């Protein structure tokens with residue numbers, strides 16, 4: 089919702105006076121009160137005072153109704169006398185529709201006036217007063233905890249749930265030093281706090297307990313107590329702890345010991361509403377981010393509306409405070425706030441301890457785990473938890489995961505975890521019994537595929553799927569030989585290693601098996617044929633045809649052509665248009681089968697389609713599926729035609745002990761449910777385009793970005809030293825990955841020269857994550 093000045097009421101006092109008489113039977117003198125978007129008056133009737141509020145026309149009705157309903161509720165349930173009472177008009181309504189002399193209609197409300205001085209006008213506050221303010225806000229939130237209203241789910245820039253909008257607007261802050269403060273806080277907030285927010289308790293909150301909206305009055309000893317709470321206009325449903333954070337953000341302005349002030353407010357709040365561990369954990373960061381939202385908003389206001397003093401009111405003090413806050417360590421702040429609330433201290437987790445922990449784990453791993461398992465990063469990470477698009481290390485630091493396509497719908501997605509644990513508690517067995525889930529899941533999977541791909545086999549990994557595809561093709565054709573693409577990887581069994589150039593032609597490999605032949609990567613950026621035309625795809629497909637001809641001539645006609653629908657290990661290469669259709673024609677012409685490996689790219693990752701091969705306009709004979717289908721649970725599938733399945737049914741039973749067990753199938757079902765329910769394909773399409781566009785813009789600034797390619801959420805950014813010679817920026821890529829890691833972002837490299845950033849995150853990845861990644865890569869590239 090955006091409020092506009094154009095829809096701000098500007099009624100004459102005489103007219104308003106006649107309305108309050110006509111609608112409320114009230115007579116008195118009117119005095120204008122300050123208001124940003126609405127028009128407010130103090131109505132003094134001698135014995136009683138009221139506030140008359142005329143709403144901006146842009147407020148939806150249910151937002152005004154929400155405020156009235158909440159005030160009615162607080163009056164009845166809290167009975168504190170601290171919140172205004174809604175006065176009913178003569179016809180019993182809380183909102184009077186009034187028609188001005190110029191024909192315009194407005195919505196008017198009348199509330200009781202609460203005496204007291206705004207906190208902003210009271211000088212230094214004692215700890216007692218701060219505690220009392222916190223206590224009152226805690227009371228308010230407790231009483232609103234079960235309050236609900238249809239107008240409570242609003243879209244407001246001031247909602248903590250939306251706070252990250254500022255990441256796209258920090259450039260509006262013209263002073264580079266100040267912009268850096270906001271960006272630094274934002275980065276920490278994104279990495280450490282945002283991933284935790286999904287679990288924060290939410291309820292309707294006042295959402296604007298700033299120093300103008302809290303009224304104080306001194307008692308006989310001169311100690312200020314809370315006299316009232318005003319302006320419920322920003323009310324909405326959001327993180328409950330946000331209430332306290334907002335009050336803190338304003339009350340600390342101009343104070344020397346902001347953390348001490350937050351502690352006193354938190355202690356008071358805690359006395360009436362217990363904060364959970366995680367609420368205390370996020371409180372101080374929320375205070376920081378609220379001020380960041382405030383100064384970013386001001387920067388925008390300065391650009392758009394230089395005369396609107398009201399919006400700039402807290403700007404100078406907020407900047408001064410942010411300069412102080414940026415140096416406060418969030419963990420130390422949390423420790424102080426826990427102490428203020430009387431909670432036990434958290435165990436010490438200093439960084440030296442963490443490093444030692446990693447060393448110990450490394451040594452244990454060296455002693456008892458096969459040494460050929462590699463580790464990512466110069467300083468390995470100990471990852472102990474996952475959620476959505478984030479991983480968490482042993483010190484609770486969050487890492488934005490840009491590379492792991494296995495947790496397709498998000499790390500530890502609760503729906504998948506629930507489906508798995510429920511089924512595990514009921515039954516897990518093999519496919520030799522009838523079970524309703526198996527055929528149902530097979531039908532659901534084949535429904536996403538074109539005819540005649542309608543027969544499924546379930547296995548436990550991508551390797552097992554490709555191994556079975558090889559057997560199917562060999563049995564069906566009675567041939568042994570295969571064609572693969574250079575740089576391809578298809579799995580870790582003996583046969584698959586022998587046909588995967590990525591492995592058998594790399595360190596320790598013995599080259600392709602005699603029965604495996606390869607064709608070049610159809611790379612339109614650095615391959616033999618370049619450019620965007622369909623002729624590029626056709627030219628590479630001709631090479632498949634030539635190889636088929638050679639193989640037939642030497643009596644080694646291929647059983648199958650095996651190709652990933654987008655090349656992964658080969659360098660995140662999107663196949664040129666016409667490649668698969670051309671290649672399939674050639675292979676089929678010599679009686680071979682066409683098999684696509686969708687282990688990396690299937691299940692909606694490309695966004696526009698369920699399967700990446702569909703973008704090539706072909707129908708394969710066999711597809712293999714792995715990683716994403718189980719979201720991390722070991723599940724794979726092979727889907728083929730009835731004809732091929734019948735050839736395979738030659739008397740030898742096919743059995744995989746774990747393949748197709750009910751727990752795995754329940755997981756697969758849940759994964760498909762989540763993709764559909766959460767619109768993850770649409771998101772992959774949208775965010776993928778957004779991110780590629782962002783990288784292309786970065787390419788205008790950094791010559792090292794040679795090529796940006798991908799479909800949906802599977803993409804590659806190729807780094808070069810020279811855009812003409814395409815000399816790969818191999819070492820620079822490794823350095824960049826480590827620098828980006830410094831910002832809490834996990835990336836890795838792919839391709840024969842290890843110079844292609846591979847980006848294939850869990851599909852929960854959002855535009856704000858994309859902004860974070862782009863900003864970090866931008867800064868890292870600036871250093872070259």
Ligand code: PMP
Nearest residue numbers: 549550551577578579687688714
């Ligand atoms: N095919 C492709 C394209 C892959 O990338 C992989 C794994 N990286 C596999 C097959 C093998 O899958 P898994 O590791 O599950 O056996």
